[in-house]
Amino acid sequence: MAYKDDQLSEEKVFKDPVHRYVHVRDRVIWDLIATPEFQRLRRIKQLGTTHLTFHGAEHSRFNHSLGVYEIVRRILNNFKDREHWNNEERLLCLCAALLHDLGHGPFSHSFEKVFKLDHEYFTQAIIVGDTKVNEILEKVSPGFARKVADVIGKTYEDKLVVSLISSQIDADRMDYLQRDAYFTGVSYGHFDMERILRVMRPIEDQVVIKSTGMHAVEDYIMSRYQMYWQVYFHPVTRSAEVILSKILHRAKHLYQDVGYTFKLEPIHFISFFEEDVSLEDYLKLDESVVQYYFQLWQEEEDEILSDLCERFMNRRLFKYVEFNPNLQINDLLELTQLFMKAGIEPEYYLVVDSSSDLPYDFYRPGEEEERLPIHLQMPNGSLKELSRHSDIVESISGKKRTDHKLYFPLDKLKALTDNGLKQQIMDILYGQGESRKNVN
Template sequence: MISDYKHQMLPMEKVLRDPIHNYIYIQHQVILDLINTREFQRLRRIRQLGVANYVFHGAEHSRFTHSVGVYEITRKICDLFQRNYPSKEKGDGLWNDDERLVALCAALLHDVGHGAYSHTFEHIFHTNHEKMTTEIITSSHSEVNAVLRKVAPDFPEKVASVIEKSYPNPQVVQMISSQIDADRMDYLLRDSYFTGTNYGTFDLTRILRVMKPYSDGISFDMSGMHAVEDYIVSRFQMYQQVYFHPVSRSIEVILSHLLKRAKYLYKNGKTNCLGPTNLLFPFFEGDFSLSDYLKLDDGVLNSYFSLWQDSDDKILSDLADRFLNRKPFKSVRVSEDTRYLLPTLRKLVADAGFDSEYYTATNDSFDLPYDTYSPSQNKHRTQIELMQKDGLLVELSQVSNLVAAISGKVSGDERFFFPKEMKSSEQQLELFGPIYSEFQSYLKNDTLIKK
């Protein structure tokens, strides 16, 4: 019966060994069944950090490992809430454990729609991983949907609404999506571990201990303010030192141009240059199904890139070689004062024999470490609220000088990318001396400068 499946627990809990959480505990039959679906297993074949392994060689972890980690943190939150803040009567703002299963399923499935090299692929082929996540959950053709429907006919829509932030219980939504949620906490710790950096470490145990449910969502006990501060700073550092690393962004630029070139060749009838890449044809056409989407992963794309190294199209061949064999572009910082120089630099790159459409790019990476507090605006859904002893709430940046110092301040930079040959080839300097000399006269260390 439907109700029996909803409450069905495993005879003995299963565990997954994990370097971040030690053990990930699987207790519900529905969670185990979701993990075993083909859509969720596909996440094993998609790297969590895309091309970051070209910079941090240990960053080989997958969307699968992150997703089960988010599930585990959410499970711990539910346990703590049920143990310490169980609802006594309707409307008291405390934790109703009937929400546990929808929270756990949403946590597990929040990234199930990510595609091969997700963010770069999305940009070129106009896909959207959040939309695909919802489609996988609600489509009658997916194994995930079949599992969720066994809980209740409307259960897939409930799980999807958590991810879409429209679910009526704000506590459940904020567990999965807020400024300090299970998703962010897991990826900071996990990415820090696998990149071999320490920037993303913070006291997860302490943060979970000071979380409190209330009628409008989740708050944190005032005594845990410093642990929350540490989390905010860790997130800031990870974006600056890992997620915005210029070499990772360079490889992403090459990947983007490689896919762009393949799409151009297809659209112009030069499929002979692409070889047997039929799995990409629906995306070149801009008319793909869920089944088409789920057939792609990082390994499929890499196989195509390997074939393209021998393509008759020199640009496609060269970009595939640069991507697979780690030959990143160089880059310099661009400011408002020097942006006007970019057309000049692109022309010099073209004069040196490179197609500037595929061998130059501007790329910006900016992040808001913590949403600014503005008393004149309606309260942001994701603001971090601290609960004082008298039960009143205060927004984090109002009591933390450290968080106030970085609140609302966008960090990051804009860069201009170009072939490494424009900067370091002695042979080409001899062949194209004036072009290369002029190009390099605009560069000083890591920055574009006025002459």
């Protein structure tokens, strides 16, 4: 029997808190899960620093990747023998679903911004590179690994296949919303996925939804909207992200610009500091390694690096106030001068953070070319764009919400001995009426 058709002698299952069971029968999938590159995802948290806000959010990208695979497996079971669906693409879809997050690094998005990396690039590099994953995929057929990489990169010729992994309503989003809601303990991310899977239909270049399933999709859209603002952009989580980013910036600055001698040479970071990262270097770095360095850097002689690492490791986060940089630019300039006068480095301790700089992923038809809007299939077979049929979705379609916060170490401000300077800073941050409450 050809490797691509090889089935396990009995079905393997992973017990899963979200989907109850993840079912594996294909030898290819079972072998991919066992690779070092996929097992590495156990050491990358799905939600980065969110566990510092919602203590249950310790789940990994390994959990999530299995969940996306399972959703796609169920979708394809429903698609079997339907018009427009080519069952020859089944294994390709399953592999792409399983491997779609393979290239995520530690504390993914913060890490990427500091070191100018792209996890999708590394996902494809792992799939087509000199790896165990590539070895298995190429056993399916020559060039199969490239096809999987193209699906994940959204360049594969069959857009219907791509849409299962990346679209306005795809397996990736359906898993992370439910999984993140489960592990954070919030109620926002729950929706009737089973209903959505039952009403999904393949057409030539995308998946559409039977009109009878519109209300389940409305629930999904609103769940997604709420999760971003209640969980993903939570200001305490963002505070931890700010400190994490500043640690990495400081370490990079010390290495690149100061010629600083670390007590222990940061060998896992050197290629990142030098912006010449090989695939081998990338795969060696996970969150346990990063936190090992943060633990050590608490003892470094550089006061800023030491302080920031101690804050991150012990959850002594920055405080924040609402802040509009467009209207309060003069306040920011004045605060920068006052922080410098107080001996508090504003580059690391006075940070404007804008949530809209992150992937703000609620329903926005037409904003990105590859994201087709969700279409409903009407009883007569015609297609109707969702927001034109749903008042709920229409009310949030295309509306970009922006949120700005100003982060700072309140403890350092309270410790200032110059009471006049302290009061000046507090008056700007909190307003004169509230500042005295926060000084003490």
